[in-house]
Amino acid sequence: MASDHLSLTLAALADPTRRAMLARLAQGEATVTELAAPFALSLPTVSKHLKVLQHAGLVTQGRKAQWRPCRLAAAPLREVAAWMEDYRQFWDESFDRLDDYLHDLQSQGKEQPQ
Amino acid sequence: MASDHLSLTLAALADPTRRAMLARLAQGEATVTELAAPFALSLPTVSKHLKVLQHAGLVTQGRKAQWRPCRLAAAPLREVAAWMEDYRQFWDESFDRLDDYLHDLQSQGKEQPQ
DNA sequence: CTCTTATTATGCTATTGAGCTAAATAGCGA
DNA sequence: TCGCTATTTAGCTCAATAGCATAATAAGAG
Incomplete structure (x- = not known):
């Protein structure tokens, strides 16, 4: 299961899509839809990737009307x-x-x- | 598939067993059996973990009689x-x-x- | 050649992860 | 309320990974 936090973080980073999402977020906040834009992936898939990043503490998600702006949280x-x-x-x-x-x-x- | 080398490396590192193996190798060469000793894992399983580390370039394996001494290769x-x-x-x-x-x-x- | 030790290969099961579509939820705006 | 947009949930498939036991290979020792 490998559920220590370092493993979680490394596993989250091991996916190029997720690293690309982090690269995007390094330039500033973005909504889920904005994050999804560069990829040929469905929104639910992107949402799942986000959840992995959040679970590792690499991304935090705010709330602005129906948007959930994501921000990089690089502490891990x-x-x-x-x-x-x-x-x-x-x-x-x-x-x-x-x-x-x-x-x-x-x-x-x-x-x-x- | 995520087969770029950085992804390979991060995925290899995401497993605590494999990180423990690297930690052991940081102290010097070890045979597969020696590497396996601290774990409650079968030898084939350890061998497979080693293959992952080798594939990522994090470990090299030599040959000494019937032993295959492993060495840390931290370049990745x-x-x-x-x-x-x-x-x-x-x-x-x-x-x-x-x-x-x-x-x-x-x-x-x-x-x-x- | 045979025995023993070290390691890897094979073949199997169970779990996880990435991806999809379709449906559900949340919040704005009319 | 109704409709529109943004996002997540649910449920599915497929591929990859971790684990095992057993069998095969490699090489030294007798």
Whole structure:
């Protein structure tokens, strides 16, 4: 069943249609119909995709008359980033001591070096 | 079908069993049997999970007598990181100009031989 | 060659996910 | 109220995935 939230998020992101919907929402709110427009998919199908995204917390839906404007809620991506961080050394070529240093700098309240 | 590689990778990562297998491999090579040990799963099932990870390019398998030692191959995570980068501003609170500066610094040089 | 161990292939079942159409709900506007 | 638009629910099909047990393959040990 894989119902931990990270799994939910990754599963939601694993579908290209859903990623495209997120890309659209990154540019601002959109109604379900607007979101559906670029796809050759029925509205119920789009609605279902939306539900998956909402369930993962990646989208929130408001209410404006009969429209349900959707908004990106990217917080779950933090979870993904946190998970990936453990593997950083395996994929980030520039992961080295300076990298650590920069990350320390970063987290300790940024003043500009140099 | 969703057969672009990013989708493949995310789908592979969406399963907690597979993520646990990657976590194990992050500590070093392991045979299929070793990988299977922590799980209450049959070997064929584990073998299938491995195939998914291999298909996504997240694991490579060698050959040593009758063992097939598996190794982590985290390169596909770069793809995930690249995708997430477009959404950084939406989830990374410390996303600001300094952050950019630090990333520039990061990418402009320094390799460290092992 | 035979035995044993490690792994994968096959064939099966059950569950989930993506897609559809048609019907139901929600809210505006006349 | 009636009708129009937006969206979701219900019910279906099909394909994919996770799981199992059993059988086949691969390779070392005797």
